[in-house]
Amino acid sequence: MAIRLGLSLPQMRQYDLGRDVPDVARAAERIGYDSLWVFERALFPEPATQGLYGIEGLPWPDSYRHVADPLVTLTLAAAATERAELGTSVLVAPLHVPFQLAKALASLDAASGGRVIAGLGTGWSLDEYAAASVRPFEERGQVLDELIGVCRAVWGPDPVAYDGRLTKIAPALVGPKPARSIPLLLAASSPKAQRRLVDHADGWLPVGMDPEGLAAQWRRLQELAQERGRTEPIRTVVRVNAEYSAKPYDGPDRRPFQGDVDQIVEDLVPYAGIGLDEVLVDLQSTPRDAEELKDVAAQVYERARAAGV
Numbered sequence: 001m002a003i004r005l006g007l008s009l010p011q012m013r014q015y016d017l018g019r020d021v022p023d024v025a026r027a028a029e030r031i032g033y034d035s036l037w038v039f040e041r042a043l044f045p046e047p048a049t050q051g052l053y054g055i056e057g058l059p060w061p062d063s064y065r066h067v068a069d070p071l072v073t074l075t076l077a078a079a080a081t082e083r084a085e086l087g088t089s090v091l092v093a094p095l096h097v098p099f100q101l102a103k104a105l106a107s108l109d110a111a112s113g114g115r116v117i118a119g120l121g122t123g124w125s126l127d128e129y130a131a132a133s134v135r136p137f138e139e140r141g142q143v144l145d146e147l148i149g150v151c152r153a154v155w156g157p158d159p160v161a162y163d164g165r166l167t168k169i170a171p172a173l174v175g176p177k178p179a180r181s182i183p184l185l186l187a188a189s190s191p192k193a194q195r196r197l198v199d200h201a202d203g204w205l206p207v208g209m210d211p212e213g214l215a216a217q218w219r220r221l222q223e224l225a226q227e228r229g230r231t232e233p234i235r236t237v238v239r240v241n242a243e244y245s246a247k248p249y250d251g252p253d254r255r256p257f258q259g260d261v262d263q264i265v266e267d268l269v270p271y272a273g274i275g276l277d278e279v280l281v282d283l284q285s286t287p288r289d290a291e292e293l294k295d296v297a298a299q300v301y302e303r304a305r306a307a308g309v
Helices: 017-031 070-080 098-112 126-132 137-155 191-200 211-227 261-273 290-306
Strands: 004-008 035-038 085-088 116-121 160-163 168-172 184-186 235-241 278-282
Touching (some): 004 290, 017 070, 126 137, 261 278
Parallel strands (some): 035 085, 116 184
């Protein structure tokens, strides 16, 4: 059975949110993509107060200067499609009030007929945490733990009750309920985050690196699940951030998934043998417009399937 393929929706400056998101979503579904995805970047500090991913001196990419709200984007796609799953990779969960996010995701799942995948992470931008003003950056793990608990409660049967540090829900009816049990996936890379995943989440959202390194991480995660007595399978969706160019990239410093369609597909092939469930391809950063994005997405899908992905 072929690995599932997902596509990121257009959220960046060169796209028209209201026109291009439904258009690309419909096209992706026709092409055969199994899922559609959004990511979250709340702001772009100017000047930068910290490096990308918190790494000193690493610049933020220009594409982060303008990123549409993920849930608005996903809602536009939901209204334009019928089959594709609708995922977040990822929502920076502690930037959101837990109860409101849980209810928004439940509403979107109900509206879409049970197609939402809730991918969550803790993020790294101090500026985003300061702007959201939910809790300080240092408490991000505690906030994520509570948000997971609130989601499970709100998505479960009425009456809903929850007594947490941030969230106090007296017994209450909370609707609409999701159309299905929403899969909750975590980006989890640290040992503590992976224990949280094994104990409380449905799946894993790693970022594509070298295939051997990812396969080793996946083995360690499976071993941890066995050690902690988990019996449910872990759903896996790996994100690959592609940098498409019309011509092949010939430089010796070529990064994975950088170059033309054939180079991107060549880099995808090893991931099919790791045992993951799905590969999410983010192609949106370099196309000029939605027409080029749709064309590249169609070529990547066709050639990936022909190559056995």
